[in-house]
Amino acid sequence: MSSPVCLIVGAGEGLGRSLAARFAAEGFDLGLVSRTQAGSRAATDAAVAARAGAVVRHRAADADEPATIEAAVAAHANELGAIELLIYNVCDGFPRCEPLDMTYQQMEKSFRFEVVGAFAAAKAALPAMRQRGAGSIFFSSATAALRGSASYPLYSLGKFGLRALSQSLARAYAADGVHIAHIRLDCDLDVPRMRELYGDSYRPGLLADPDAVAESYWLLHRQPRAAWSNEVELRPAGENWTC
Amino acid sequence: MSSPVCLIVGAGEGLGRSLAARFAAEGFDLGLVSRTQAGSRAATDAAVAARAGAVVRHRAADADEPATIEAAVAAHANELGAIELLIYNVCDGFPRCEPLDMTYQQMEKSFRFEVVGAFAAAKAALPAMRQRGAGSIFFSSATAALRGSASYPLYSLGKFGLRALSQSLARAYAADGVHIAHIRLDCDLDVPRMRELYGDSYRPGLLADPDAVAESYWLLHRQPRAAWSNEVELRPAGENWTC
Amino acid sequence: MSSPVCLIVGAGEGLGRSLAARFAAEGFDLGLVSRTQAGSRAATDAAVAARAGAVVRHRAADADEPATIEAAVAAHANELGAIELLIYNVCDGFPRCEPLDMTYQQMEKSFRFEVVGAFAAAKAALPAMRQRGAGSIFFSSATAALRGSASYPLYSLGKFGLRALSQSLARAYAADGVHIAHIRLDCDLDVPRMRELYGDSYRPGLLADPDAVAESYWLLHRQPRAAWSNEVELRPAGENWTC
Amino acid sequence: MSSPVCLIVGAGEGLGRSLAARFAAEGFDLGLVSRTQAGSRAATDAAVAARAGAVVRHRAADADEPATIEAAVAAHANELGAIELLIYNVCDGFPRCEPLDMTYQQMEKSFRFEVVGAFAAAKAALPAMRQRGAGSIFFSSATAALRGSASYPLYSLGKFGLRALSQSLARAYAADGVHIAHIRLDCDLDVPRMRELYGDSYRPGLLADPDAVAESYWLLHRQPRAAWSNEVELRPAGENWTC
Numbered sequence: 001m002s003s004p005v006c007l008i009v010g011a012g013e014g015l016g017r018s019l020a021a022r023f024a025a026e027g028f029d030l031g032l033v034s035r036t037q038a039g040s041r042a043a044t045d046a047a048v049a050a051r052a053g054a055v056v057r058h059r060a061a062d063a064d065e066p067a068t069i070e071a072a073v074a075a076h077a078n079e080l081g082a083i084e085l086l087i088y089n090v091c092d093g094f095p096r097c098e099p100l101d102m103t104y105q106q107m108e109k110s111f112r113f114e115v116v117g118a119f120a121a122a123k124a125a126l127p128a129m130r131q132r133g134a135g136s137i138f139f140s141s142a143t144a145a146l147r148g149s150a151s152y153p154l155y156s157l158g159k160f161g162l163r164a165l166s167q168s169l170a171r172a173y174a175a176d177g178v179h180i181a182h183i184r185l186d187c188d189l190d191v192p193r194m195r196e197l198y199g200d201s202y203r204p205g206l207l208a209d210p211d212a213v214a215e216s217y218w219l220l221h222r223q224p225r226a227a228w229s230n231e232v233e234l235r236p237a238g239e240n241w242t243c
Numbered sequence: 244m245s246s247p248v249c250l251i252v253g254a255g256e257g258l259g260r261s262l263a264a265r266f267a268a269e270g271f272d273l274g275l276v277s278r279t280q281a282g283s284r285a286a287t288d289a290a291v292a293a294r295a296g297a298v299v300r301h302r303a304a305d306a307d308e309p310a311t312i313e314a315a316v317a318a319h320a321n322e323l324g325a326i327e328l329l330i331y332n333v334c335d336g337f338p339r340c341e342p343l344d345m346t347y348q349q350m351e352k353s354f355r356f357e358v359v360g361a362f363a364a365a366k367a368a369l370p371a372m373r374q375r376g377a378g379s380i381f382f383s384s385a386t387a388a389l390r391g392s393a394s395y396p397l398y399s400l401g402k403f404g405l406r407a408l409s410q411s412l413a414r415a416y417a418a419d420g421v422h423i424a425h426i427r428l429d430c431d432l433d434v435p436r437m438r439e440l441y442g443d444s445y446r447p448g449l450l451a452d453p454d455a456v457a458e459s460y461w462l463l464h465r466q467p468r469a470a471w472s473n474e475v476e477l478r479p480a481g482e483n484w485t486c
Numbered sequence: 487m488s489s490p491v492c493l494i495v496g497a498g499e500g501l502g503r504s505l506a507a508r509f510a511a512e513g514f515d516l517g518l519v520s521r522t523q524a525g526s527r528a529a530t531d532a533a534v535a536a537r538a539g540a541v542v543r544h545r546a547a548d549a550d551e552p553a554t555i556e557a558a559v560a561a562h563a564n565e566l567g568a569i570e571l572l573i574y575n576v577c578d579g580f581p582r583c584e585p586l587d588m589t590y591q592q593m594e595k596s597f598r599f600e601v602v603g604a605f606a607a608a609k610a611a612l613p614a615m616r617q618r619g620a621g622s623i624f625f626s627s628a629t630a631a632l633r634g635s636a637s638y639p640l641y642s643l644g645k646f647g648l649r650a651l652s653q654s655l656a657r658a659y660a661a662d663g664v665h666i667a668h669i670r671l672d673c674d675l676d677v678p679r680m681r682e683l684y685g686d687s688y689r690p691g692l693l694a695d696p697d698a699v700a701e702s703y704w705l706l707h708r709q710p711r712a713a714w715s716n717e718v719e720l721r722p723a724g725e726n727w728t729c
Numbered sequence: 730m731s732s733p734v735c736l737i738v739g740a741g742e743g744l745g746r747s748l749a750a751r752f753a754a755e756g757f758d759l760g761l762v763s764r765t766q767a768g769s770r771a772a773t774d775a776a777v778a779a780r781a782g783a784v785v786r787h788r789a790a791d792a793d794e795p796a797t798i799e800a801a802v803a804a805h806a807n808e809l810g811a812i813e814l815l816i817y818n819v820c821d822g823f824p825r826c827e828p829l830d831m832t833y834q835q836m837e838k839s840f841r842f843e844v845v846g847a848f849a850a851a852k853a854a855l856p857a858m859r860q861r862g863a864g865s866i867f868f869s870s871a872t873a874a875l876r877g878s879a880s881y882p883l884y885s886l887g888k889f890g891l892r893a894l895s896q897s898l899a900r901a902y903a904a905d906g907v908h909i910a911h912i913r914l915d916c917d918l919d920v921p922r923m924r925e926l927y928g929d930s931y932r933p934g935l936l937a938d939p940d941a942v943a944e945s946y947w948l949l950h951r952q953p954r955a956a957w958s959n960e961v962e963l964r965p966a967g968e969n970w971t972c
Contacts, residue, residue: 148896164889167877212469219462225480226455237468391653403650410634698955711966712941723954
């Protein structure tokens with residue numbers, strides 16, 4: 001009897017690693033997708049540490065070329081079996097800039113990374129889920145999905161589009177038994193890069209612990225189909241609501 | 244060593260019964276509050292059926308007199324011990340009417356039932372939760388909290404206010420470790436009264452199974468404090484989004 | 487041939503005065519409602535200054551007793567003729583407090599002032615508007631209508647309810663030709679009391695000029711019925727969006 | 730002394746024509762942008778009919794190539810003088826399809842048309858507006874900007890992105906005196922193509938009269954800078970709210 005399979009697109013050192021560990025611990029085999037195998041090293045190690053014997057595969061793909069995402073997810077499914085949960089967790093470091101300084105190329109790249117890439121991953125997983133009448137697709141998002149930004153407009157453009165995609169898919173395919181959710185983190189993640197950015201203003205509890213976030217993804221996946229959440233916000237106890 | 248305690252205000256035959264059974268099954272003792280002991284008979288029986296030996300107490304109170312709610316919750320806490328989870332699940336059957344047909348008395352009653360009563364319950368439980376730095380307070384709500392209604396304006400008035408209350412409490416006391424959430428059911432519940440109202444248009448999957456809803460309450464209660472949801476929507480797979 | 491009539495409930499020294507002056511200048515006669523005639527002295531004077539010969543009447547009523555509001559609006563209509571525009575602009579200075587410090591009485595008072603009082607005014611004006619197939623009812627509101635508050639929970643409770651009322655009325659009666667709108671000011675008003683509160687942090691452009699706000703009310707009233715706004719936000723150019 | 734200038738990108742037979750006529754009547758000269766001069770024939774004629782002597786210029790550009798939009802707007806400004814109002818009113822007929830049937834190319838085209846094209850137009854007009862400390866930029870949008878769609882997902886993707894863009898620009902540049910607004914039509918327009926689609930279910934008042942919509946654009950442009958709306962909904966009196 002085979003293990004359930006969890007696919008993580010964007011399986012890096014932050015939330016990707018925590019998700020890999022959490023689902024490995026629950027008995028899932030893992031298909032990771034990121035630009036390079038080295039980029040998913042931490043996630044792979046964490047998954048194996050969480051459950052010795054966990055099968056963890058990596059395939060390279062680049063969200064800037066959505067067809068590679070689609071192919072990687074499809075290939076994982078071929079090798080590992082039916083995908084029970086797909087998490088699109090791609091996070092490009094969109095630069096801080098004022099809106100007028102955006103280039104057309106940056107705008108289109110943001111849309112490809114956040115929206116077309118997410119659709120490509122869903123496209124490779126959804127038809128089989130619909131056929132089985134089961135499965136979950138979760139999109140990692142942020143408060144930027146709810147409001148524009150004078151300083152991170154590219155990030156906001158991408159996340160608004162990701163939310164539109166998630167809602168459209170959920171409205172269309174929930175009735176087939178597929179749990180599709182947009183998970184909005186109302187907080188920065190407590191990962192090394194963020195601690196650095198915060199500098200002296202950093203204090204514990206201000207940022208979201210990625211292990212805790214992964215736990216809430218797991219609980220969301222366990223919701224029964226008669227009582228699903230399709231849009232989820234997550235914030236640490238100590239966070240002032242930003243939205 | 245004592246069992247954890249779950250308080251349910253508005254513990255009737257629908258969701259109240261399912262919540263009682265679900266939390267009893269997880270090892271909770273239960274303090275029920277409703278207008279009459281008979282009204283909570285189904286909830287009591289379901290809890291004991293879910294776990295023989297579950298302690299289930301009932302106290303009478305009327306949301307129309309919020310001080311009686313506060314007193315009942317306080318008395319339960321005195322008897323049963325620290326409340327780990329308080330659920331305000333009061334649901335009055337507000338009549339269908341066009342807005343101009345509302346009376347002032349009906350409007351004030353809706354506000355008392357949905358908002359002041361909820362506050363009264365929270366007031367009796369929150370200070371001890373803050374002191375312990377732990378606990379959850381969940382408010383059962385509905386899509387009516389997000390939009391006015393030409394045919395159920397009283398219901399909408401109450402639920403908007405309940406959401407304002409929940410947000411205000413969460414913003415003020417989350418940092419103390421108390422998980423406060425407004426749970427919006429985007430669907431009618433599959434309970435006998437609703438099946439009757441739907442009549443011929445009823446079909447399975449259209450209405451939300453109260454056991455499934457109770458399961459999603461339980462999962463919400465398990466979220467770690469670093470990744471809480473404060474506003475939650477729940478809808479069945481087969482539901483067309485109404486909001 | 488008679489002048490059009492504008493009713494302002496809550497016609498004090500701030501926005502009420504600017505509204506009175508703006509609509510008087512456009513040829514409206516005015517029916518003012520506030521607790522005391524002295525409280526509407528500034529509004530009365532401003533209206534007459536804006537147009538010599540403007541008819542300005544005052545009637546006393548107290549939003550804490552909604553029936554007095556209904557009676558005052560009805561009496562104005564009797565005397566002045568068909569109401570073309572009703573503005574509910576009541577603003578009680580709800581105290582700053584943390585949510586747990588609210589009393590039941592304060593909560594109910596907030597609801598009466600903001601919601602039942604608004605309904606009472608609408609109830610006295612709406613039936614005739616529906617019959618004529620024309621008229622506007624505007625509710626002065628604030629960003630507090632969209633989110634709870636850790637420090638002004640009473641204000642938020644009232645404004646959430648006011649928004650539910652406005653939406654319910656608009657959904658029910660727009661088709662009869664009545665323009666009902668919730669106007670949310672995303673900013674404090676530049677009135678003496680506010681300048682005082684801001685103290686050293688005050689700078690021009692930070693607060694909303696009440697004359698400008700009144701101008702935007704006027705423009706809203708002029709929208710053709712085939713392209714109405716029912717929920718309106720207003721903020722000064724220099725304001726950082728708070729919502 | 731020169732006339733004020735209004736630029737309309739997407740100046741076709743529907744809303745574009747009504748906007749051209751409305752602003753010509755108010756004394757504006759017009760710079761129209763559309764794919765072909767023939768496509769703006771109706772708008773041109775309507776403008777001249779509204780005010781004999783109105784200067785109306787057309788420049789061809791294609792939203793699928795945003796640089797052509799930027800160039801056309803810049804060239805209009807060179808010829809006609811400072812732009813007082815820019816309206817981005819491009820509307821591609823995105824096909825009805827279920828989400829899984831979208832192609833990557835369609836998704837990117839939707840984003841280019843609705844978002845990058847809008848940004849290109851704004852980019853050509855905004856710097857001079859900021860320098861003058863005055864000007865308006867309005868984006869024509871729809872309820873699809875607020876929720877995903879099971880049957881028109883491409884339209885929704887574009888409109889979500891357009892709203893993110895509008896918010897980002899408004900947050901960044903309102904303080905410079907530029908009025909930026911996202912105008913959401915909560916209704917289909919009463920234009921020949923729509924009447925055809927509605928067929929037998931068409932009835933007057935169900936769809937929005939484009940002249941009335943243009944009037945509400947004009948009123949929005951007249952808001953004083955101390956009381957601006959940045960997100961505007963418009964719906965006919967007879968419309969059931971869809972959002």
